[in-house]
Amino acid sequence: MKTIKPHFRFNRAQRGGVLLLVLLILILLWVYHFMDFSEKPAFNTSSEEIATLQKQLDSLRAAETAAKKPKIYPFNPNFITDYKAYTLGLSTEEFDRLRKFRSTDQWINSAADFKKVTQVSDSLLAVISPYFKFPEWVTNPKPKINNHTYYNTEKPYAQKIDLNKATREQLQQVSGIGKAYSDRIVKYREKLGGFADDLQLYQVYGLDAAVVKRALLQFTVKTPKAIDKMNINTASASDIATIPSISFELAKEIWEYRKLRERVSDISELQKIEGLSKSKLQLFQLYLYAE
DSSP states (O other): OTTSOOGGGSOHHHHHHHHHHHHHHHHHHHHHHHSOOOOOOSSOTTSHHHHHHHHHHHHHHHHHHHHHSOOOOOBOGGGOOHHHHHHHTOOHHHHHHHHHHHHTTOOOOSHHHHHHHHOOOHHHHHHHGGGBOOOHHHHSOOOOOSOTHHHHSOOOGGGSEETTTOOHHHHTTSTTOOHHHHHHHHHHHHHHTSOSSGGGGGGSTTOOHHHHHHHTTTEEOSSOOOOOOEETTTOOHHHHTTSTTOOHHHHHHHHHHHHHTSOOSOGGGGGGSTTOOHHHHHHHHHHEEOO
């Protein structure tokens, strides 16, 4: 007990320090119990001004997200690629069904046909079908007439209309040729200075081969334009490029093919060029010869 130092044996300065410490503790306890230390927000987030700003931010974010999405332009669903199918949201199985259907030379002519073939969901069809673009003869078919033999039976040569003299109205009598295509045929005929052969009708941009076949049942070239044929073994790439509907790239391939083999014995040899269609080869035979 003798080792414990009584309070009253502290000196005056020490007693003052102890008293000050006790007073400080009491003040802190009072502050702790009676003061509110909860954090208050810097501004009221529920105010009308903040709500308006939040809506504006949300709309800007939504607009930015929409702008990043790939844009969809009108397209013919018969000719979509695998990448196009991917961007539209089609699964691999759905696109394979479409490709298999088209490989049998069948055509999709409506949104209902597309759904039946691909088996896409109604929700996806509702999104992409407004962008389907079909040929004019599908979307605006001509009224059927009772005399179906007009479209299915070939007229004798004497009864056929000269393709170089046919009017727009006469051309529009063929199923699949409306005002737009009849205008395009006449303009292409004027560009050529007149058709030299029925084959040139196949070169009219966008005109389906089946429609051309129907047209040639009723029309033919009776007053052909004379063509100055070129010798393929002496013609330059620029000369070959003057053939209507032939690009300079293809003309250059033909010229390089001839240069590589020194000469071409027959125009039919050109079918060995990769990507050269049968119709293009037939067109070449109107303008080129081998000698």
